[in-house]
Amino acid sequence: MTRPASVLARQTTGAGPLLGLALRRDKVMLPCWLYAAVGSVAVTGISFGKLYPTALSREVFAATINQSASLRAVYGPIFGTGIGGLTAWRMAAFGGVIVALMSSLLVVRHSRAEEETGRLELIGAGAVGRGAPLTAAVGTAVLGNLLVALLIPVAMIATGQDAAGSVAFGLAVACSGLVFTGIAAVVAQITETERAANGACGALLGLAFLLRAAGDAAGPGGPGWLSRLSPLGWTEQVRPYGGDRWWVVVLALVVAAALIAAAFALVSRRDLGAGLLPQRPGPATGAARLRSASALAWRLQRGSLYGWSAGALISGAVFGSLAKGVLSLFGGNAQIQQIIQRMGGQQSIVDAYLATMVNLLGMVAAVYAVQAALRLRGEEADGRAEPLLATAVSRLRWACSHLAYPLAGSAVLLIAGGAGTGVAAGVLLGDVGGRTASLVGAAAAQLPAVWCIAAGAVLVIGLLPRRTSAAWGILSVLLLISYLGPALKAGQWVLDLSPFTHIPRLPGAQFAAAPLLWLTGLAAVLAATGLAALCRRDLG
Amino acid sequence: MTTAISVSGLVKTFGRTRALDGLDLSVSQGEVHGFLGPNGAGKSTTIRVLLGLIRADSGEARLLDGDPWRDNVALHRRLAYVPGDVTLWRNLTGGETIDLLGRLRGGLDANRRAALLERFELDPTKKGRAYSKGNRQKVALVAALASDVELLLLDEPTSGLDPLMEEVFRACIAEERERGRTVLLSSHILSEVEALCDRVSIIRAGRTVESGTLAEMRHLTRTSVEAELAAVPPDLGALPGLHEVELRGTRLRCQVDTDHLDQLLRALTAVGVRTLTSRPPTLEELFLRHYEPERAQPQPEKSQPEKSQPEHPQQPEGAQR
Numbered sequence: 052m053t054r055p056a057s058v059l060a061r062q063t064t065g066a067g068p069l070l071g072l073a074l075r076r077d078k079v080m081l082p083c084w085l086y087a088a089v090g091s092v093a094v095t096g097i098s099f100g101k102l103y104p105t106a107l108s109r110e111v112f113a114a115t116i117n118q119s120a121s122l123r124a125v126y127g128p129i130f131g132t133g134i135g136g137l138t139a140w141r142m143a144a145f146g147g148v149i150v151a152l153m154s155s156l157l158v159v160r161h162s163r164a165e166e167e168t169g170r171l172e173l174i175g176a177g178a179v180g181r182g183a184p185l186t187a188a189v190g191t192a193v194l195g196n197l198l199v200a201l202l203i204p205v206a207m208i209a210t211g212q213d214a215a216g217s218v219a220f221g222l223a224v225a226c227s228g229l230v231f232t233g234i235a236a237v238v239a240q241i242t243e244t245e246r247a248a249n250g251a252c253g254a255l256l257g258l259a260f261l262l263r264a265a266g267d268a269a270g271p272g273g274p275g276w277l278s279r280l281s282p283l284g285w286t287e288q289v290r291p292y293g294g295d296r297w298w299v300v301v302l303a304l305v306v307a308a309a310l311i312a313a314a315f316a317l318v319s320r321r322d323l324g325a326g327l328l329p330q331r332p333g334p335a336t337g338a339a340r341l342r343s344a345s346a347l348a349w350r351l352q353r354g355s356l357y358g359w360s361a362g363a364l365i366s367g368a369v370f371g372s373l374a375k376g377v378l379s380l381f382g383g384n385a386q387i388q389q390i391i392q393r394m395g396g397q398q399s400i401v402d403a404y405l406a407t408m409v410n411l412l413g414m415v416a417a418v419y420a421v422q423a424a425l426r427l428r429g430e431e432a433d434g435r436a437e438p439l440l441a442t443a444v445s446r447l448r449w450a451c452s453h454l455a456y457p458l459a460g461s462a463v464l465l466i467a468g469g470a471g472t473g474v475a476a477g478v479l480l481g482d483v484g485g486r487t488a489s490l491v492g493a494a495a496a497q498l499p500a501v502w503c504i505a506a507g508a509v510l511v512i513g514l515l516p517r518r519t520s521a522a523w524g525i526l527s528v529l530l531l532i533s534y535l536g537p538a539l540k541a542g543q544w545v546l547d548l549s550p551f552t553h554i555p556r557l558p559g560a561q562f563a564a565a566p567l568l569w570l571t572g573l574a575a576v577l578a579a580t581g582l583a584a585l586c587r588r589d590l591g
Numbered sequence: 592m593t594t595a596i597s598v599s600g601l602v603k604t605f606g607r608t609r610a611l612d613g614l615d616l617s618v619s620q621g622e623v624h625g626f627l628g629p630n631g632a633g634k635s636t637t638i639r640v641l642l643g644l645i646r647a648d649s650g651e652a653r654l655l656d657g658d659p660w661r662d663n664v665a666l667h668r669r670l671a672y673v674p675g676d677v678t679l680w681r682n683l684t685g686g687e688t689i690d691l692l693g694r695l696r697g698g699l700d701a702n703r704r705a706a707l708l709e710r711f712e713l714d715p716t717k718k719g720r721a722y723s724k725g726n727r728q729k730v731a732l733v734a735a736l737a738s739d740v741e742l743l744l745l746d747e748p749t750s751g752l753d754p755l756m757e758e759v760f761r762a763c764i765a766e767e768r769e770r771g772r773t774v775l776l777s778s779h780i781l782s783e784v785e786a787l788c789d790r791v792s793i794i795r796a797g798r799t800v801e802s803g804t805l806a807e808m809r810h811l812t813r814t815s816v817e818a819e820l821a822a823v824p825p826d827l828g829a830l831p832g833l834h835e836v837e838l839r840g841t842r843l844r845c846q847v848d849t850d851h852l853d854q855l856l857r858a859l860t861a862v863g864v865r866t867l868t869s870r871p872p873t874l875e876e877l878f879l880r881h882y883e884p885e886r887a888q889p890q891p892e893k894s895q896p897e898k899s900q901p902e903h904p905q906q907p908e909g910a911q912r
Contacts, residue, residue, distance in 0.1 A: 332684070332716035333718055335684065337694070341694075343695070435679070437639075438692060439692070441670075442667050
């Protein structure tokens with residue numbers, strides 16, 4: 052009989068060099084993630100100090116937020132009313148999502164993606180244990196989360212916050228990341244492709260966000276337990292600077308460890324390259340309509356379009372159904388009005404809330420659009436475009452067959468999200484038809500901004516085919532500006548960089564066609580330049 | 592006979608690498624043309640220029656009387672391409688991929704498709720991600736061979752195929768020749784080219800070093816001769832074009848430049864010949880002569896530079912006999 056320790060040692064032989072390799076490959080990405088997570092915490096803390104310098108102003112602010120179901124849904128409840136407490140409140144949901152994304156992308160990138168491309172086969176033939184690649188992948192993500200847990204307290208203590216609360220804050224954010232490290236490790240064993248693994252992790256993260264939002268929105272007697280099911284809810288329930296509940300950290304760590312252990316158990320039960328879901332044979336001949344580049348692009352893109360649209364519809368319905376809670380806000384206080392307006396919107400509080408949600412949908416559509424546009428480069432880089440372009444398909448036609456998705460697919464996604472929001476808000480507030488129409492229109496008004504960002508991705512594909520990750524960088528910067536900029540009172544010129552700043556805040560604000568037209572024009576110029584470059588350059 | 596492919600002085604650089612350095616290539620309609628060279632010689636780059644996937648820096652390339660870059664779509668209806676490294680769409684089956692590529696080219700022959708699937712023993716119901724390298728190659732081959740086109744551009748099409756399937760491939764190409772199609776077959780497998788091709792172009796470092804029919808090329812090289820003679824021959828050293836002479840009593844082994852072969856035979860028949868074996872040079876030997884200067888240099892253990900070429904130097908990678 053072999054001792055468990057020696058089994059573990061055999062399984063993980065070679066994990067050290069693999070971890071080194073993974074860290075080397077991520078020497079740019081990992082610092083960027085850490086910077087996004089820790090930097091936004093530090094900036095938020097400093098800004099809250101400036102915005103709400105007195106204890107009274109903070110008490111009022113916290114009372115406002117905690118009374119509004121919809122604001123609790125978006126940002127979670129406030130537990131501590133110091134600067135630290137407010138920062139932890141503002142960043143718990145957001146920071147938790149960032150580190151969860153970071154962790155799942157890192158794990159999938161170094162486990163399933165490596166296996167799919169066949170590089171792992173090369174490594175697996177060496178003196179490397181079966182579990183070593185997963186160890187390296189999980190190790191990279193755990194290391195990233197430990198750095199988050201370390202750097203957030205450093206930043207918070209540096210700005211004069213309570214040490215225990217700061218440590219709890221760092222650990223709270225890292226908890227989301229660690230649990231998603233475990234989730235991604237399990238998912239990477241079950242699915243067969245990187246795309247499917249990332250899709251499943253993204254869906255689970257969306258579910259975690261919705262559970263937390265619904266649970267936090269529920270008042271006393273409502274299904275508040277929903278948020279306790281979500282790792283993002285745990286991050287919140289650590290309550291940094293508002294009680295520091297350490298046992299929640301311990302619970303999250305136990306769950307993360309259990310998930311990682313389950314992933315290792317799965318590794319030893321499957322073949323290299325295979326998932327746990329069985330493969331089924333498909334049709335021996337192509338269906339009659341599979342006879343054009345567009346038909347192929349539809350085959351390749353439809354799954355992700357369905358998934359994103361369903362996600363937008365469900366999120367829209369959840370956010371729409373929370374609109375009623377906004378009405379419970381007391382509206383007389385000028386300072387509160389100001390806060391609400393800063394959260395987005397100019398007219399009635401309900402409209403302001405809905406406009407913020409629609410804006411959020413626009414950002415989600417932008418992520419989809421960039422992802423769908425980069426599919427074009429993916430086809431090229433993986434060599435699948437070559438046999439296609441050796442047939443009677445012109446480069447422009449091939450490119451357009453894929454670009455239909457960032458252009459028209461994002462419209463489908465926005466309309467689904469707008470319809471979900473409108474129907475749900477209408478059912479609760481009355482006037483289903485009117486609200487649905489106005490919210491679908493408001494969502495559609497986000498399109499020019501989405502197109503601008505997608506066209507930026509096309510430009511990158513045309514001019515810098517080997518640097519397409521730049522498209523993700525541009526997107527992250529613009530989304531950070533839109534998400535955090537207004538609350539942090541960033542300069543107008545900074546806000547103006549994001550195309551979303553120029554979209555009229557519908558419903559509520561005056562509709563203005565001019566910005567929509569010039570944004571569309573800008574998108575057309577960027578896309579045309581990108582396409583022209585793509586058609587003129589070498590392929591490959 | 593008209594020309595299907597004509598390339599002259601083609602230059603293509605990638606950064607500081609000069610992938611094509613004045614390459615010439617001429618393929619007549621209806622011939623099977625071998626395009627031979629070691630890895631990295633520029634075979635794939637040439638084919639990608641001919642497909643209009645990349646643009647040459649200078650030089651001229653004509654394909655079926657068209658400009659490969661400008662007329663790409665029209666030309667692509669008349670040709671089929673098999674890449675050396677086939678990647679398939681993960682969620683399409685092999686059968687779907689074959690049909691899609693064929694239809695995009697303007698249709699494919701259903702009977703020939705069925706026959707080819709059978710001959711290559713390919714299961715068309717598997718999803719793209721489930722195929723091995725050899726089977727991915729077969730998907731691309733069936734898609735190309737089942738299309739009704741004038742020209743086949745095949746870039747190392749047998750990489751990953753087992754010997755039995757290579758045999759099937761050879762039979763298929765022979766039939767294509769019968770049908771009058773033009774084939775450009777890039778390869779580093781000499782036996783394959785030798786068995787299939789009417790004419791051969793050998794390239795090295797982006798430049799054509801030799802081009803012609805196999806018969807023409809053999810003229811440029813040597814024939815191996817083994818003979819058992821009736822008596823010890825007089826001084827053979829006086830004969831021109833003789834290499835690696837090995838004389839043991841009445842047994843002679845040597846190599847002779849092919850254009851001096853008759854002089855050697857005259858000298859041998861003068862003393863009387865009991866047995867005679869003469870072997871034409873294989874493409875392997877041709878190939879080695881072209882690449883040898885490069886390959887021999889970094890071998891420090893050969894302290895004495897031999898005047899004539901060693902008879903059996905190391906075979907180049909991928910050479911199969």
